Amino acid sequence: MYSLKDVTKTYVQKKRTVTALSKVNLEIPTGQMVAIQGPTGGGKSTLLQMLGALDKPTSGEIVLGTKTVSTLGDSKLADIRATDIGFVFQGFNLIPTLTALENVQTAFARSPLSRDEQKARSMAALESVGLAERADHLPSELSGGQQQRVAISRALVKEPSVLLADEPTGALDEATRDEIMDLLEGVWRDRGLTLVIVTHDSSVARRAERRLHLKGGHVKDA
Amino acid sequence: MFFTYLYRELSNRRKQTAIIATGMALAIALVIIVNSVAGGVKAAQSTVLQSVYGVGTDITISQTETPSSTGGRPTFTFGSGGGTTSGNSTSLSQSSLSAARGTATFADSALAKVEKTTGVKSAAATLSLQLNDFSGTTTQQGTSGTTGGTAQQQAPTGTATGAPTGGQGGGGFGGGSFSFDQTTVSGVSVTADAVGPLTSVSLTKGRTFTSADAGEHVLIVDSSYAKTESLAVGDTKKIGSTTFTVIGIVKSTSSSATTGSDMYMPLDTAQKVADLSGKVSTIYVSAESSSDVSTLKSALEKTLPKVTVSTESDLASSVSGSLSTASSLVSNLGTWLSIIVLAAAFLIAILFTVSGVTRRTREFGTLKAIGWSNGRIVRQVAGESFVQGLIGGVAGVIVGIVGVIVINVIAPTLSGGAATTTAGGAGGGTPPGGAAGGTAGGAEGGTGAGTGATGARFGAQVASTATEVSLHAPIAVSIIVIAVALAVIGGLLAGAIGGWRASRLRPAEALRSVA
Ligand SMILES: Nc1ncnc2c1ncn2[C@@H]1O[C@H](COP(=O)(O)OP(=O)(O)OP(=O)(O)O)[C@@H](O)[C@H]1O
Ligand SMILES: [Mg+2]
Numbered sequence: 096m097y098s099l100k101d102v103t104k105t106y107v108q109k110k111r112t113v114t115a116l117s118k119v120n121l122e123i124p125t126g127q128m129v130a131i132q133g134p135t136g137g138g139k140s141t142l143l144q145m146l147g148a149l150d151k152p153t154s155g156e157i158v159l160g161t162k163t164v165s166t167l168g169d170s171k172l173a174d175i176r177a178t179d180i181g182f183v184f185q186g187f188n189l190i191p192t193l194t195a196l197e198n199v200q201t202a203f204a205r206s207p208l209s210r211d212e213q214k215a216r217s218m219a220a221l222e223s224v225g226l227a228e229r230a231d232h233l234p235s236e237l238s239g240g241q242q243q244r245v246a247i248s249r250a251l252v253k254e255p256s257v258l259l260a261d262e263p264t265g266a267l268d269e270a271t272r273d274e275i276m277d278l279l280e281g282v283w284r285d286r287g288l289t290l291v292i293v294t295h296d297s298s299v300a301r302r303a304e305r306r307l308h309l310k311g312g313h314v315k316d317a
Numbered sequence: 318m319f320f321t322y323l324y325r326e327l328s329n330r331r332k333q334t335a336i337i338a339t340g341m342a343l344a345i346a347l348v349i350i351v352n353s354v355a356g357g358v359k360a361a362q363s364t365v366l367q368s369v370y371g372v373g374t375d376i377t378i379s380q381t382e383t384p385s386s387t388g389g390r391p392t393f394t395f396g397s398g399g400g401t402t403s404g405n406s407t408s409l410s411q412s413s414l415s416a417a418r419g420t421a422t423f424a425d426s427a428l429a430k431v432e433k434t435t436g437v438k439s440a441a442a443t444l445s446l447q448l449n450d451f452s453g454t455t456t457q458q459g460t461s462g463t464t465g466g467t468a469q470q471q472a473p474t475g476t477a478t479g480a481p482t483g484g485q486g487g488g489g490f491g492g493g494s495f496s497f498d499q500t501t502v503s504g505v506s507v508t509a510d511a512v513g514p515l516t517s518v519s520l521t522k523g524r525t526f527t528s529a530d531a532g533e534h535v536l537i538v539d540s541s542y543a544k545t546e547s548l549a550v551g552d553t554k555k556i557g558s559t560t561f562t563v564i565g566i567v568k569s570t571s572s573s574a575t576t577g578s579d580m581y582m583p584l585d586t587a588q589k590v591a592d593l594s595g596k597v598s599t600i601y602v603s604a605e606s607s608s609d610v611s612t613l614k615s616a617l618e619k620t621l622p623k624v625t626v627s628t629e630s631d632l633a634s635s636v637s638g639s640l641s642t643a644s645s646l647v648s649n650l651g652t653w654l655s656i657i658v659l660a661a662a663f664l665i666a667i668l669f670t671v672s673g674v675t676r677r678t679r680e681f682g683t684l685k686a687i688g689w690s691n692g693r694i695v696r697q698v699a700g701e702s703f704v705q706g707l708i709g710g711v712a713g714v715i716v717g718i719v720g721v722i723v724i725n726v727i728a729p730t731l732s733g734g735a736a737t738t739t740a741g742g743a744g745g746g747t748p749p750g751g752a753a754g755g756t757a758g759g760a761e762g763g764t765g766a767g768t769g770a771t772g773a774r775f776g777a778q779v780a781s782t783a784t785e786v787s788l789h790a791p792i793a794v795s796i797i798v799i800a801v802a803l804a805v806i807g808g809l810l811a812g813a814i815g816g817w818r819a820s821r822l823r824p825a826e827a828l829r830s831v832a
Binding site: 144147149150169170173174176177178180181182184186188190191192193197200201202203204205249250253 | 318321322325326329330679680683684685686687688689690691693823824825
């Protein structure tokens with residue numbers, strides 16, 4: 096699924112250059128569940144941005160499936176994000192003024208589906224995470240775990256080939272964390288998608304097939 | 318999704334929506350009110366000009382007054398025995414007819430030259446006169462003696478000096494009362510109907526001039542003047558030493574204005590009684606084509622180098638009185654105020670939109686991260702601002718229309734005079750002149766130089782020359798469209814700037830700044 100060659104990402108800030116990723120070489124086969132761990136500032140989020148086509152590397156090459164992401168322009172990257180990649184965030188990142196159902200519907204950024212079809216699929220996605228009766232609720236009316244379920248529905252409703260999650264359980268208590276991990280593991284198993292989870296939590300990382308360690312911009316299998 | 322998201326954002330961020338819309342509404346209301354009032358003032362100005370110059374006058378020709386030693390000031394001289402004495406009081410009365418103050422006369426041969434100029438449809442000459450009536454009573458104190466008095470009136474405030482002279486052996490000035498009336502009289506052509514002052518009046522009683530009236534002692538009287546003077550058709554009126562017969566009563570075709578003159582008489586009669594034969598003060602010209610007025614103006618200026626040729630727009634600036642104050646207030650203060658408030662409203666909209674975008678950094682970053690294109694995010698931001706501007710615009714139009722309606726209900730009265738034919742400011746009523754005056758000089762043995770009514774004020778009644786017009790501010794559909802367009806432009810401008818800011822956000826922002 097993913098092939099990274101000599102990927103380097105540097106940030107220039109006030110004359111200081113920070114190397115967040117340094118010559119990272121990495122292969123992630125389709126359908127693999129990968130956990131990324133490492134100390135804070137190690138470059139985990141930066142790597143996830145590269146995988147998620149949110150940003151381009153300073154140098155090196157990133158291939159997603161058949162597409163060389165590192166050479167594409169901004170609008171092509173947006174297309175890839177809209178169709179191939181699902182994102183789950185630590186802070187849920189739901190749109191506060193939209194209901195749960197409407198939040199899921201925002202996922203159809205580039206979809207040939209009719210509006211009714213989009214709505215029906217969004218409702219089905221909410222149902223699959225057990226939140227059908229909460230469809231009309233605003234994020235502020237939902238618990239953290241429920242909000243993250245809505246966010247997972249939003250990520251999955253467009254049926255991406257990759258699901259990327261940056262500390263998806265970082266803001267949740269232990270019981271809720273396990274519920275969310277059960278859910279993610281379940282869809283990974285059912286749909287055969289590639290799942291990459293950044294986490295500080297070893298009990299989360301232990302569920303993955305493969306664990307990567309990222310420190311000082313260098314990646315190695317743990 | 319676009320409309321749902323837009324609606325949800327606006328209804329959830331009511332405060333921001335309210336502030337942007339209110340700012341826009343105030344600006345739009347102001348634009349509408351200022352524009353309407355400006356339209357009303359302009360209409361009032363043209364009413365004043367029409368009442369003075371008549372309808373259909375494109376150009377007037379006049380001569381500016383050359384200051385002379387007499388200055389056109391009416392002087393009344395009463396010789397010894399100039400009044401009628403009964404008992405202790407002497408009644409004095411005199412009237413004089415002269416060229417209206419502020420105007421100068423020129424030879425009527427100019428009319429023929431004007432009529433020959435190409436582009437002139439019709440032309441008519443008038444002679445503007447001023448009738449000054451002085452009447453009063455003086456009371457004599459002490460021993461008998463003839464009392465003479467010289468009174469001088471200085472327009473417009475009219476200060477009079479009543480200095481008794483020639484008191485023989487102690488005749489003091491014991492006070493008195495004077496009144497001074499100023500009336501405008503126009504000598505008009507008895508045939509030309511197409512142009513001139515009588516085109517803006519309608520006949521209410523009697524008849525208008527016919528060519529048979531040339532040289533006759535006949536008068537057409539303004540209805541409000543006729544009322545105050547109790548004149549009716551068939552009555553006679555003495556002007557100077559000549560007796561005139563009233564043949565018609567006219568009123569202004571515009572209900573809010575009085576006519577340009579109190580009385581009208583045939584031009585040649587006016588020339589004769591005012592001792593100004595062969596002289597006219599204004600020539601009214603209507604052009605064949607209203608688009609050629611400025612060309613005609615320069616042609617006439619070439620033909621008649623010594624006189625002043627004015628077009629209607631030149632004359633508009635000569636309108637004086639509260640109308641001119643209103644006009645400059647609206648055009649200067651009003652316009653600047655609208656521009657400033659509009660700019661402030663735009664600025665508020667931009668600042669709030671940009672700060673809203675900044676606050677929603679993570680939101681827009683997230684939408685980008687899940688695949689929204691820049692264009693879609695810009696559209697969303699611009700759509701929100703557009704609707705805020707539109708709400709403000711619609712509210713502003715409602716407030717503006719209500720404001721204009723209120724102004725029209727109040728209908729403030731503006732008065733204006735056209736500087737070329739009137740003396741300007743109205744006098745302050747008619748206080749009883751000598752009643753307050755009179756240090757009894759005679760009581761001290763008769764120095765004979767009592768300074769009686771020094772400083773007594775005469776109210777120069779020039780009311781009829783200052784036309785009263787009540788302001789009617791029209792609301793044009795075009796200004797409503799423009800106002801709403803301005804609000805929408807403001808909204809779109811704010812949206813464009815806010816959207817541009819949003820489009821520059823990196824999608825990676827979604828992973829930062831955890832709430
Ligand atoms: N936009 C940016 N501008 C400048 N420096 C950045 C930027 N993003 C990340 N960095 C720097 O790059 C390095 C890697 O950051 P990154 O966010 O990838 O770490 P992380 O492993 O996700 O840490 P954490 O566990 O705290 O989330 C850090 O030193 C960080 O300061
Ligand atoms: Mg991180």
